[in-house]
Amino acid sequence: MRSITHWRWHLDEVFVKINGETRYLWRAVDHEGEVLEAFVSKRRDRKAALKFLRKLLKRHGSPEALVTDKLRSYGAAMRDLGNGDRQVTGQHLNNRAENSHLPFRRRERAMTRFRRMRSLQKFAAVHSSVHNHFNQERHLYSRDNFKLNRAAALAEWQQLFAA
Numbered sequence: 001m002r003s004i005t006h007w008r009w010h011l012d013e014v015f016v017k018i019n020g021e022t023r024y025l026w027r028a029v030d031h032e033g034e035v036l037e038a039f040v041s042k043r044r045d046r047k048a049a050l051k052f053l054r055k056l057l058k059r060h061g062s063p064e065a066l067v068t069d070k071l072r073s074y075g076a077a078m079r080d081l082g083n084g085d086r087q088v089t090g091q092h093l094n095n096r097a098e099n100s101h102l103p104f105r106r107r108e109r110a111m112t113r114f115r116r117m118r119s120l121q122k123f124a125a126v127h128s129s130v131h132n133h134f135n136q137e138r139h140l141y142s143r144d145n146f147k148l149n150r151a152a153a154l155a156e157w158q159q160l161f162a163a
Helices: 046-060 072-081 095-110 117-134 143-160
Strands: 008-018 021-030 035-041 065-068 087-089
Touching: 008 046, 008 095, 008 117, 021 046, 021 095, 021 117, 035 046, 035 117, 046 072, 065 072, 072 087
Parallel strands: 008 065, 065 087
Antiparallel strands: 008 021, 021 035
């Protein structure tokens, strides 16, 4: 498991249509833009938020701050977990999570939607791992270093699936 800093996480949910029915894809993104977790549910209530948060905290530990939108389900779930004081809400604070939905939406459109909830859950899990592996944050490196990092990531990816 990769070491993830426990600084600030951004939580958000996306409406996704599966066979004409609305489902909710809950996502957690860290302060660097890496997708930590994705979870699909039928509802957008306290119970679903609690299940998502438990899964997230069990796998990645606990952050210093959880940035959310003003959905009341988050507050209720965090009070149940005892993390109510760590929740941060405000206008434009959750843009990191909102912008992480864009590549997902692009890939979803190319696949022409989903037909089953299980296929959406698998796609979200694979998409986040591939995105995290190849997300090199190009603006931080020179062109030569970026190319070296991308080549190393591609070699590692090919080594994983060369069997």
